[in-house]
Amino acid sequence: MNFNDLKINDDIKSAVGKMGFEKLTPIQKKAIPEALAGKDIIGQAQTGSGKTFAFAIPILNKIFTPDKSPQAIILCPTRELCIQVAEEFKKLSWDMDKVKILAVYGGQAIGRQIRVLNKGVHVVVGTPGRVIDHIERGTLDLIGVETVVLDEADEMLDMGFRDDIELILRHTPKQRQTLLFSATMRDEIKKITKLYQNNPKFIKISDSRKTIPKIKQFSFKSDDRDKIDDLCKIIEYYDFNLWLIFCNTRRRVDFVYRNLKRNGFKVDSIHGDMTQKVRDKVMNKFRNGNISILVASDIAARGIDVTEIDVVVNYDIPQNPEDYIHRIGRTARAGESGYAFNIVAPYESHDLVKIRKKFNLNIKSKKVPSRDEIERIKNKEVLDDVRVLIENNDLENYVNVITSSKMDATEIAAALLKMIREK
Structure with a gap:
């Protein structure tokens, strides 16, 4: 119709x-x-x-x-x-x-x-x-x-x-x-x-369940004390533009926001204790792409309608199964696909099992990426960009600079890669 x-x-x-x-x-x-x-x-x-x-x-x-x-x-x-x-x-x-x-x-x-x-x-x-x-x-x-x-x-x-x-x-x-x-x-x-x-x-x-297949859902086991480090690893490893991270309490929202900020991520937070002026300012930054990560509580997230959200992360697993559906429904909007990541401490395993059974969800287990895996993927991203430059640009002048130098070309490339990765 x-x-x-x-x-x-x-x-x-x-x-x-x-x-x-x-x-x-x-x-x-x-x-x-x-x-x-x-x-x-x-x-x-x-x-x-x-x-x-x-x-x-x-x-x-x-x-x-x-x-x-x-x-x-x-x-x-x-x-x-x-x-x-x-x-x-x-x-x-x-x-x-x-x-x-x-x-x-x-x-x-x-x-x-x-x-x-x-x-x-x-x-x-x-x-x-x-x-x-x-x-x-x-x-x-x-x-x-x-x-x-x-x-x-x-x-x-x-x-x-x-x-x-x-x-x-x-x-x-x-x-x-x-x-x-x-x-x-x-x-x-x-x-x-x-x-x-x-x-x-x-x-x-029940159309939410029809959109759920468009959301690829994964769980990552983690101890509660390791969650913030594991979250940072997940964000570094997966190449998404907009992240929406849910926590169960205002204090957890503040904790996750502070730690992500400390680690150099473009992040802000929103919860019910903030003034409307502050919440509007944060939401505008998120919609405009000035920040790539928004940490939110359930109540504050009501009304968030940003169609480009790539992934929803449950830093805390909600105790109410309906809240899980509300949360992950923030991605895969307007017919697009999306991802839902769940960082699960041992005491939350039962809650996720309840959610999975209630909605017959396909939530696959994944391991938190290691530092070596993150390094490999970051290096690959740089080299992919280099390959595109080689294929689409006239580099003759730069080739002459390298060949006229007395340094080994491989070592030059390695040094430039190090400069890019560590800047």
Whole structure:
């Protein structure tokens, strides 16, 4: 099914085309027609499944631009995801006339958000805390909202936002469309759906497992005290451009970041205790390629959508198997392939076995590269570059310099290789 087959505004179709999308993902194929028909939806789908389009397209399709009060509100667990969702809305509404989208979240000056809200906004994307702040200040009136979206509902509940969600829902009209998306479907989420949705259509997509074969997964045995040295060896040996490294705690994020920095890698970190300004700055460096390695916690990584990530490394194995799928799903985006490396201490072996069995994953064992192997591969990389130079360049003048010198050509080559490798 193509986007052109949908009964939606031509301006939305045009924007989707400019973004380079043609075929719908499974969640989009099932959810968009139901949402366009005005039905409530429970969508169970993993990160990276294309679910933002599944609710953004139906919302934008029914926006009435002369009415400048909020007509839809999307709740997200983190600032990063909030920003990402708002950006998707803006891209989809490129060709629509005067559609206003606003992201509201903590860590950003509230005065600016109030000024934009006062001018008129059609779609609000926000974190629960900041949305409630605006409601209590009287700067956000949800009485005209037709659609509410709970995005990454399981994460919002894990972060303790249930009371906030319910408070926000009570400020919206009873006659509304409610769309809920979650990677997991726990009892607490089912309670929310029974209380706040009207005969919802349940859509379950296991498309994350279809993308998993595109992710080559490996495990490396390591003692906990050796993990950082082994991580450095792995990074040196494997030739990847962008690395995303996950740790289970903020302290581990800081530890890994400091040690990689000390070893000369282009690295930065992101975790929940950082200010929004710092997190935005780090993410921009990662997206722009100014750093090649990002060390992150699970919560801070929500909303990271960088299509070029080559490899995800689990420095710590997650105890929740679902978190493993969320993490490795950051690579192999947009149909590309990717890698997932797991550095496994003895006490984590059982957790990885649980993950492997639950999702029937093919995780192959590999040895951490030795220093000799790293030296060989680094030398080979230089010699490969030299071979390309020989094949594609006129080196006559340089050959004359070497032959006219009184030094042995082999020793000159060896000395130059040493200079390159040790600079």
